[in-house]
Amino acid sequence: MAVNMIERVREQRPLIHHITNAVVMNFTANGLLAFGGSPIMANAKQEVADVTRLSQGLLLNIGTLHEDQVKAMIHAGKAANEIGIPVVLDPVGAPATRYRSDACQRILQEVKPTVIKGNAGELAHLVDQYVETKGVDSTGESDPEAIVRLVAEKYQTGAVCTGEKDVGCIDGEVFVNETGHPLLAQITGSGCLLGSLLTASLAVEGNSKDKVLATLSHYGRAAEQAAVHPDLEGPGTFIPRFVDALAGRVE
Template sequence: MMEERVRGKRPLVHHITNEVVMNFSANGLLAFGGSPVMAKEREEVADIAGAADALVLNIGTLRSSDVETMIAAGKAANEKGIPILLDPVGAGASTFRKNAVRKITEELDVAVVKGNAGEIAALADIPLKVKGVDSEESGDSTDIALRASEKLNTCVVVTGATDIVAENGNYTTSSYGSPLLTQVTGSGCLLGTLIAACLTVEDEKEKAVLFAVEFYNKAAERAEANSHGPGSFAVSLLDELGGDV
């Protein structure tokens, strides 16, 4: 099973991510079997990315200076041939965020872009209402995923009640999960981290992505059954990530 391969490798995943989710992402990756590093100082990111097995770029609390930092780390990752996961948090909320993602995707070879319908729609220039980092409309998630994948020329994951994984004009759906995921800050960001970890042990991107999505969402279902609300759910989710599918 892929989770066993991750735990055997214990991949080092370099995160340049938003400050709100660092702790949850790090603990979730540790539970899953990977090793996190959270480094975003411009002077060291190329060295860190060059020594890592995967790179996660998350624009949740983006500053102007972060864009060039992400690109520097991404170029080091591309030179080494390690996968990059881009999480365009709130991409539809502002022109600044949208332009930042455009610059990142133009300058880097990104393996996977993961986001909710509103975030991914913004990257495909599809009008969709957003409120902060959340999508107020779901739209046609399949169409959004396919159009964004074509425009960005990479694998795209649109998360929601049904998750869509699209690449090269094809798509796969998955409908596991728990509504409590929407009540825990950073739950979507942690999914990106797990996808990045799976990309380090599986060359077939769609297979790696779909496994991570379903493993994570099945863990969420088990966590919901053992919890009494969002707080206990978050703790239980970390416990379940250390288990099997």
């Protein structure tokens, strides 16, 4: 299953429009290229709708949010909904401030995402639940299965909760991915890159649940492979090994 799904991405190289945070843009672009997609990143609200109409998928990531970007996300999201391409929303740090929380709701009122992807704290916040967070990281106890069900039901969308185990809910079906490695939590932007890869997978034909699960599995296995590379010395050397592994053979 994973082989077929990811090979489709590599054959079709879908163009994915990212309105994402400034911290991760280079890492995200290189990771998506390694996976098999093609990145484009435009932020000006005057052009985001046009760029979206040229693309096969749209990622909205609120990591370094500002007002013009919120407006740009809404313009782009509406364009994506009009032409029927997938939209992935990553509500980075949504519980951290009132502004972030309100911005998420503004986006969700006007844009219908295909999948909302976040950690337990971020997703719980979207359904008025509380999970302890520290900055943009989820640190408290949670029930990911219950959270993804609530998010999927409230917003009529797919939901993916990342963590030690990834838990998803697509079309009412809950599933779990157990691949991955703790080093992912020691580099900036690992979750943001995952949002990009999910968007690329959703842009090709196939069952949405299968595409999401295949992407989660490949992503986690790439981390596992990078972590046992003989030249690995820590998080710094993990990053290039991880990007290499994303480009490697699908198992």
